[in-house]
Amino acid sequence: MISIQQLHKSFGANKVLRGIDLKFDRPGITAVLGPNGSGKTTIIKSILGMVLPDSGTISVQGENVAGKWRYRNQIAYLPQIARFPENLTVAELIRMVKDLNSSTANDEALISLFELRPFLDKRLGNLSGGTRQKVNLVLTFMYDCPIIILDEPTAGLDPISMVRLKELIHQQRMKGKTILITTHVMSLVEELAEEVVFLLEGQIHFRGSLKELKEKSEEPNVERAIAKLLEKQMAEMPA
Amino acid sequence: MFKILKYSFFDLIRSRWTYIYCGFYMLFTFSLLWLSSDLSKVVISLMNVVLLLCPLIATMFGVMYYYNSREFTELLLAQPVKRTSIFLGQYLGVAASLSASWAIGVGLPFIIYGVFGSAQAGNFLMLLLIGVVLSFVFSAIAFFIALKNENRIKGFGLAILAWLFFAVIYDGILLLSLSIFSEYPLEKFSLIASVLNPIDLSRILILLKLDISALMGFTGAVFRKFLGTGLGMAVSMIVLAMWVVLPILSIRMVAIRKDF
Numbered sequence: 001m002i003s004i005q006q007l008h009k010s011f012g013a014n015k016v017l018r019g020i021d022l023k024f025d026r027p028g029i030t031a032v033l034g035p036n037g038s039g040k041t042t043i044i045k046s047i048l049g050m051v052l053p054d055s056g057t058i059s060v061q062g063e064n065v066a067g068k069w070r071y072r073n074q075i076a077y078l079p080q081i082a083r084f085p086e087n088l089t090v091a092e093l094i095r096m097v098k099d100l101n102s103s104t105a106n107d108e109a110l111i112s113l114f115e116l117r118p119f120l121d122k123r124l125g126n127l128s129g130g131t132r133q134k135v136n137l138v139l140t141f142m143y144d145c146p147i148i149i150l151d152e153p154t155a156g157l158d159p160i161s162m163v164r165l166k167e168l169i170h171q172q173r174m175k176g177k178t179i180l181i182t183t184h185v186m187s188l189v190e191e192l193a194e195e196v197v198f199l200l201e202g203q204i205h206f207r208g209s210l211k212e213l214k215e216k217s218e219e220p221n222v223e224r225a226i227a228k229l230l231e232k233q234m235a236e237m238p239a
Numbered sequence: 240m241f242k243i244l245k246y247s248f249f250d251l252i253r254s255r256w257t258y259i260y261c262g263f264y265m266l267f268t269f270s271l272l273w274l275s276s277d278l279s280k281v282v283i284s285l286m287n288v289v290l291l292l293c294p295l296i297a298t299m300f301g302v303m304y305y306y307n308s309r310e311f312t313e314l315l316l317a318q319p320v321k322r323t324s325i326f327l328g329q330y331l332g333v334a335a336s337l338s339a340s341w342a343i344g345v346g347l348p349f350i351i352y353g354v355f356g357s358a359q360a361g362n363f364l365m366l367l368l369i370g371v372v373l374s375f376v377f378s379a380i381a382f383f384i385a386l387k388n389e390n391r392i393k394g395f396g397l398a399i400l401a402w403l404f405f406a407v408i409y410d411g412i413l414l415l416s417l418s419i420f421s422e423y424p425l426e427k428f429s430l431i432a433s434v435l436n437p438i439d440l441s442r443i444l445i446l447l448k449l450d451i452s453a454l455m456g457f458t459g460a461v462f463r464k465f466l467g468t469g470l471g472m473a474v475s476m477i478v479l480a481m482w483v484v485l486p487i488l489s490i491r492m493v494a495i496r497k498d499f
Contacts, residue, residue: 011498050316050499073319085311087253088246096246100318139314 001025001147001178002047007056009042016042018202020056027176029169031189033226034199040182041080043199044149048077060147073101078140080151086125090116090135093124097139105142113164114138130156141168148172148179154188166191186223198226200233240324240331243315247332251304257340260296264344272352278359279449282366285345286445289370290438291406294377297337298402301381304333306391313499326494327487330382337374342367365448369441372479376437377402379486386493409436426461433462434475437482444475 007020016039024030032040045051047058049065049072057064060071084093098105111117114134119127127135133156140150150169154162169192173179183189189196189210196213198206206213206229210222217225251257267288271281308329315325346367354363381398388394413432417425433439443459447468462471 045499048317049322050313052496052498069321070319072317075317077317079310079313079317081310084314085246085250085308087250096242097314097318099242100315100320 001061003059004043004047005057007043007046007058008054009039009046009051010054016202017046017053020202020204022197022204022207024178024180027173027178028194029173029179029181029192030195030197031193032180032182032197032199033189034205035230038199039202040199041151044077044151044180044182047149048072048075073103073143074145075147075149076140076143076145077148078136078150078153080155084124084132084135086123089121089123090127091120093135094138094142098142101143103143106144107138107142110138110141113168114161128156130158130161133157134161137165137168141172146177148177150179150181150183152183153181154183154185186221186226190222196222198229200230205229205233240321240328243320243325243328244331244335247304247308247329248336250308251300251332251336252339256300257336260337261340261344264341265348268345268348272348278352278354278357279362282359282362282445282449285366286369286442289341289345289366289373290442293337293341293370293373294406294438295402297334297374297377298381298398300337301330301333301378302385302391302395302398304329305382305385306394316499323491323494326382326386326490330379330487330490333382334375334378337378338371341370341374345370362445362449365445369445372483373437373441376479376482376486379483379490383486383489383493386490386497405436405438410439413439426465430461430465434478437479440475440479440482444472444479447472447475 002022002024004020004022007017007022008015009017016037020039020043022043032043034040042051046053047060047065049069057066059065061074063071065071088096094107094111098107111120114137116131116134116138119131119135124132124135137153140148148169153165153169157165166188169179169181173192181188181193193210195209196206197204198213206216208216213222213225213229214220217228219225219228268281268285271284272278275281275284312325312329316322349363354360380401384398384401385391385394388397413429417429420428433443443462446459447463450468462475465471
């Protein structure tokens, strides 16, 4: 589905990605973890063609994505920060995104799920952060795409919406989709992820199932396991 | 691209700044028409305003719109839309809404006044066209600068500097060099120099159309002498069109290579 080979990217002198090889060829939920600045968002943006790699190839559904744009209708993407044109209303924004996509959308169900109906005629500039994130979620999930990429999906959500989001992700998983999630909320990883990719300084430090992660670090929960991985890495690094 | 253009346009049309801009022109034109009954004088007064104000506002709007819609641009970039159509669509949206404010703000008072029955109809249309072209040129330059600079303070500064350069500094340098080298034949030099500045070019174009040699200045006079009114206008039109096309091509080039 997605295949990344020898991906390198630097922003100025800052080498963000140093030779990433990743393949997601089966349906499943993968959590992409790592400390801030480890390159999670850069990988995601490279897959979407928003960041242009210095070297390396990315293919989605067998097609090299360099310079292409139609492949993006295969990917549902939730960006990290949800900020929209302030003068548009929620309904207009949704209509606009629908206008840009040719596939059919099921926005109505999602609007009810996240209880956004009272906000449809409000301007996006007047919405709270959590409500904007819900709009963001509606825009992401309203298309039936085989690949779903979520960058910090839980930011600003209240507990009820969080539960609904988890259910939504689970439903999508049952439909046999490939789902990538970056997050710092470890309970989300523990509940949803089947596989974990742990990034450190632009390289893949660990990849495996949740069970493998726990076994490797000899810790019972993900949060501690990740912390231990990080500490071990710090200790190995020359001072 | 047209979908993006449409949305950018309607987004801006509802911004109160668009109304303020349009309202200002309307008030200004109405008062000029009220003060003077000579339409050609009104056109000249407006020319002096349009040559400074249209580029300034286009520069500010262009930079502001780009920076304000950055997150939205990121949303669009993740959609199955071609990169260049996003940026060209947004640019054209800004340029179109600015042009609409200008054309309505200035055009309405003139039409109410009955310009189309008078001999000044051609000059009035030329004025309108120049305002539109300048809006397109300077919002393109602003977009280009904004695309090039992540830092908005720097982007703002550079864009204002670009406006200041074309509107004021350029003429200063030109005048200075004309007076320093006054013993040499400077016709060709000044001809080329004025072609390289869209504001100068617009001024010459309007003055050629109005046929007021007294106001034409050195470059204008050279223009008429060398090219005649007809050819001079054709040449300046073509070069002005180039001034729209070149920044747009630059926007395209930067947009293709940029990371978001």
